[in-house]
Amino acid sequence: MARLxxxxxxxxxxxxxxxxxxxxxxQVAVGEEGTSQGPSGLEVQGRGAPHxxxxxxxxxxxxxxIHTIRLIVEAKCESKAVGIDIVRNLVGTLLDxxxxxxxxxxxxxxxxxxxxxxxxxxxxxxxxxxxAEKYALAHQIFLxxxxxxxxxxxxxxxxxxxxxxxxxxxxxxxxxxxxxxxxEDFDRAISVNGDVAPGEVFVENGxxxxxxxxxxxAG
Numbered sequence: 001m002a003r004l005x006x007x008x009x010x011x012x013x014x015x016x017x018x019x020x021x022x023x024x025x026x027q028v029a030v031g032e033e034g035t036s037q038g039p040s041g042l043e044v045q046g047r048g049a050p051h052x053x054x055x056x057x058x059x060x061x062x063x064x065x066i067h068t069i070r071l072i073v074e075a076k077c078e079s080k081a082v083g084i085d086i087v088r089n090l091v092g093t094l095l096d097x098x099x100x101x102x103x104x105x106x107x108x109x110x111x112x113x114x115x116x117x118x119x120x121x122x123x124x125x126x127x128x129x130x131x132a133e134k135y136a137l138a139h140q141i142f143l144x145x146x147x148x149x150x151x152x153x154x155x156x157x158x159x160x161x162x163x164x165x166x167x168x169x170x171x172x173x174x175x176x177x178x179x180x181x182x183x184e185d186f187d188r189a190i191s192v193n194g195d196v197a198p199g200e201v202f203v204e205n206g207x208x209x210x211x212x213x214x215x216x217x218a219g
Contacts, residue, residue, distance in 0.1 A: 002175040002182060004164060008077035008125075010179050011159050013055050014186050015214070016075050016123045025057040028070060034100070034116060041180060044070075046096030053093075054179075067117040075123040077159050082124045082143075084131040090120045091139045125156045158213030166206030168199065177201045190214040 002010075017027060030037045034045050035056075043050040055073035062068060074090060076082045101112040121142035122128075128136070128143055136143050146152045170176040177200055185201040189210050198204045 002177060002179055004175075005078060006179060007167070007175065007182060008159050008162065009075055010054070010182055011162075011186055012077040012123065012125060012156065013073060013075035014183055015155060015190070016073060017055055017057065018187075018190070020057050020071075020073070024060050025071070026060050028056040028058050044097060045100055046093070047099040047101075048096050051093050051097065067114055070116050070118050072118065072120045073123070074120070077125040077156060079126060079160065081127045081129045082122060082132055083129050084135050086122060087128075087132050087136045087139075087141055087143075090122065090141055091135070094118050094120050094139075094141075125160065155213050158209055162206060162209060166203060166209060168201055168203055186210070 021027075028035060028042070030042050036043050036045070036050065038050065038052050040052050042053050042056060044053050044056065045051075053072055055075075057071050057073060059069055072090065072093065074086065076086065097116075097118040098114070100115075102115045104111045104113060119140070119142070121144060122136070123144045123146065125146055127145045127147045133143065135141075146156055164173065164175060167175050168177065182201050185199075189202065189207055198207060202210075
């Protein structure tokens with residue numbers, strides 16, 4: 001059952017992914033090396049355990065002489081600043097992922113090697129606490145603050161203005177669709193000639209708000 005903060009964050013994440021695609025990144029799909037289908041979507045194998053990752057991207061064109069880069073993307077669309085806990089959790093995930101070495105059998109011995117170079121970035125609608133900033137700087141987590149970005153502000157304000165009345169809800173007045181389904185319908189809705197109709201996720205008023213606030217090329 002989706003909660004409103006989850007919904008806002010997932011929608012901002014989809015917009016960020018579209019911007020990253022335009023900047024030369026693509027999403028890592030389930031089934032690519034080191035990934036699998038988990039109960040809630042994409043899972044990436046770490047040294048100690050698989051990790052559920054909402055958004056993972058990699059450059060479309062690989063860079064020479066370095067391990068393939070994979071970037072974990074997290075987006076927070078809340079009225080308050082992102083706290084240190086979000087950054088701390090991401091640091092822990094990256095530590096485990098970057099220690100998942102691949103073992104090569106050379107015949108005479110076995111050699112453990114790193115296969116991917118994982119990094120993390122957090123995109124926030126309203127900035128970060130000072131503790132979060134210091135912690136992220138110390139651990140090389142990229143923080144992107146949209147609070148004063150004029151091109152993004154109308155989009156973020158529109159997302160934050162969405163309430164449960166803009167979505168299809170169940171008898172108890174709660175959103176019953178999955179975050180995955182939300183992402184799919186939203187991605188179509190912000191595409192040129194998007195064909196999403198009111199239904200399982202959005203009501204008409206919600207679709208109007210989204211289409212008025214966003215205008216991204218299809219792709």
